Amino acid sequence: MNYWLIKSEPFKYSWDHFVEEGQSMWDGVRNYQARNNMMAMKTGDQALFYHSNEGKEVVGIAKVSKEHYPDPTTDDPRWVVVNFVPVAKLPKAISLKQIKQDPTLQDMALVKHSRLSVAPLKAEEFDHIVALAYET
DNA sequence: GCCAACGTTGGC
DNA sequence: GCCAACGTTGGC
Numbered sequence: 001m002n003y004w005l006i007k008s009e010p011f012k013y014s015w016d017h018f019v020e021e022g023q024s025m026w027d028g029v030r031n032y033q034a035r036n037n038m039m040a041m042k043t044g045d046q047a048l049f050y051h052s053n054e055g056k057e058v059v060g061i062a063k064v065s066k067e068h069y070p071d072p073t074t075d076d077p078r079w080v081v082v083n084f085v086p087v088a089k090l091p092k093a094i095s096l097k098q099i100k101q102d103p104t105l106q107d108m109a110l111v112k113h114s115r116l117s118v119a120p121l122k123a124e125e126f127d128h129i130v131a132l133a134y135e136t
Numbered sequence: 137g138c139c140a141a142c143g144t145t146g147g148c
Numbered sequence: 149g150c151c152a153a154c155g156t157t158g159g160c
Binding site for chain 1: 145
């Protein structure tokens with residue numbers, strides 16, 4: 001199983017909206033690195049859902065419900081989408097600030113390549129962030 | 137195939 | 149709202 005981090009501007013597509021819909025087609029990715037990451041996703045892989053710009057925090061856990069297929073929102077055959085379903089909302093959102101201050105999370109793409117919208121996560125990083133969120 | 141111009145993202 | 153970082157485009 002692999003772990004990922006997916007970013008969305010809450011203004012465009014928030015976690016709450018995601019939960020409301022119960023499923024999301026992750027479209028609009030127009031970046032090769034991000035696309036390659038999406039193509040590597042397998043059904044059941046877990047992803048942290050991050051709010052960029054507004055909030056700047058990890059708010060929930062999502063899971064891949066459908067592996068990549070051609071992006072129906074464009075005729076351009078280069079782009080793909082994947083589907084996600086919500087797994088759990090984190091009891092406590094983990095802010096970018098907190099991530100940056102955590103020595104074990106310094107290698108995250110979120111820290112190093114802040115513009116990458118779909119990034120791989122190590123299992124340790126995923127577990128660490130989830131553990132932080134469930135701490136009291 | 138290089139590189140300048142341009143557009144976009146996202147933190148601050 | 150600004151700007152740095154970075155990706156993409158297009159002329160040569």
